[in-house]
Amino acid sequence: MMHFSRKEKQDMGLKFVMDLIRTGSPYGKEHKGKLTFYGKDKEEALQRELERTRDLRDRLPSLRESAEELFLLLHELRDIRNTVLAVEEGLVLSELDLFEIKYFLKRMHRIEEVRSFLLSQELKMERLDVLADLLDPAGTGLNTFYIYDEYDEELRVIRRNKKEIEKMIRSLRTPEEKNELLVMRRKIVAKEEVREYEVRRKLSDQLKPYARILLRNMDIIGELDFLLAKAVLSEKFVTTLPVVGDLPSIHMVEGYHPYFAELLKGRGREFVPVSLEVRRGSTVITGANMGGKSISLKTLFLNVVLVQLGILPFASKMETPVLGSMHLLSVDRENPDQGLSSFGGEVVKITEVMEGMNEMPSLLVLDEPARGTNPVEGMAIVGGLLNFFRDRQHFLLVATHYDIKSLTGIHRYQVRGLREVNLDDHISQEKEDRQKQVAYLSDLMDYTLEKWDGTPIVGDAVKIGEFLGFQEDLTAEIKKLLE
The missing domain is CATH 3.40.50.300 (P-loop containing nucleotide triphosphate hydrolases)
Structure with a gap:
């Protein structure tokens, strides 16, 4: 396996060129960092990669708008690989973790749509609409995430009771009058947290079978990102x-x-x-x-x-x-x-x-x-x-x-x-x-x-x-x- 030191890359000008290949996502950056040489047994793969870069380079002038949208989408991605690995290990995700997966899915699906204009069948990702629906049970289409009432009827009742108590607390004037209700509220909040944990556990379990697909799609995004960056540089x-x-x-x-x-x-x-x-x-x-x-x-x-x-x-x-x-x-x-x-x-x-x-x-x-x-x-x-x-x-x-x-x-x-x-x-x-x-x-x-x-x-x-x-x-x- 060929390998060049940092000094050798600098001396020949390879580092300068790699810096010109500007990827947008953390997955593209990772792909670029792991780039290796094609060996004799991968000659056909090398030829395909070169042809794929040439083809995208030649198509960029007529697909500028799609390429620019793809570039912006790639820049919006964050690295959630560790979150998905946690899912695969059976850990219970936090509300923030679930939000990040929902956010990623939304961008991933749009990236796949834009990619189809640029590359046809090349680097095709597997859509995960089932997960998008899972994390948006109300079908709002919003980027935000919340432990929605739709996930659990008991949670819905608990939150309704909490809301009624909070309304009563606001109507009272003296601390003495509020104390008993505040104690009741704390107990309800504790029940709410237990139910929310159960919802997060169930959601994490439902996500687990799709962890490998998510990770594979991240690799494809990295490859797509790097390919686009190469084509953009080649056009210049x-x-x-x-x-x-x-x-x-x-x-x-x-x-x-x-x-x-x-x-x-x-x-x-x-x-x-x-x-x-x-x-x-x-x-x-x-x-x-x-x-x-x-x-x-x-x-x-x-x-x-x-x-x-x-x-x-x-x-x-x-x-x-x-x-x-x-x-x-x-x-x-x-x-x-x-x-x-x-x-x-x-x-x-x-x-x-x-x-x-x-x-x-x-x-x-x-x-x-x-x-x-x-x-x-x-x-x-x-x-x-x-x-x-x-x-x-x-x-x-x-x-x-x-x-x-x-x-x-x-x-x-x-x-x-x-x-x-x-x-x-x-x-x-x-x-x-x-x-x-x-x-x-x-x-x-x-x-x-x-x-x-x-x-x-x-x-x-x-x-x-x-x-x-x-x-x-x-x-x-x-x-x-x-x-």
């Missing part, structure tokens, strides 16, 4: 119904990452959609450290994870197999408690991942691996990883700035970077402006990924150095070493 972005199956590659066209898009928007910039195909074996992305490789990795990884969770991916096209496990290593793995270096922590994590891989294909995404060791060994480690996974059924995606052009059988991408930009047109000689130039580079950078055949490409590092103020003779020395 470009999302697609992915192809899921035994596929040779993970293919994403114009992938989008909501978190980074929001971050860039705050800086006055736009997110560049990512198109990338990761085939079984090894795929590598090379380019300058400012080239957006990390964002590309996380965009692919997030959307693959979303598909495995039954959530439509943020892309114009997406294809992925059902995966046995998914791992993203992009943060500092240093563990001070164990005295491990950043590189050591990375090695431990990669080892754990590889030991956990089985016959099902897995996705392993590494962002600048081995950057915490010396360049010679770092390049060898990255090359070794790429060669190791080259002919395996798993999917390895690596972003690196190391030179791996000598490797064969590796699928390669290159960040376009600054190749099409003449930086001479943008260089400023003013020192005060150079700090601004660092930020300006991001606007000039082309983050598009291109398939690379391994032919030599002049990198961006020297260009960036020149742009930010390297002297000509220093640049000349650097270029000599590159020849």
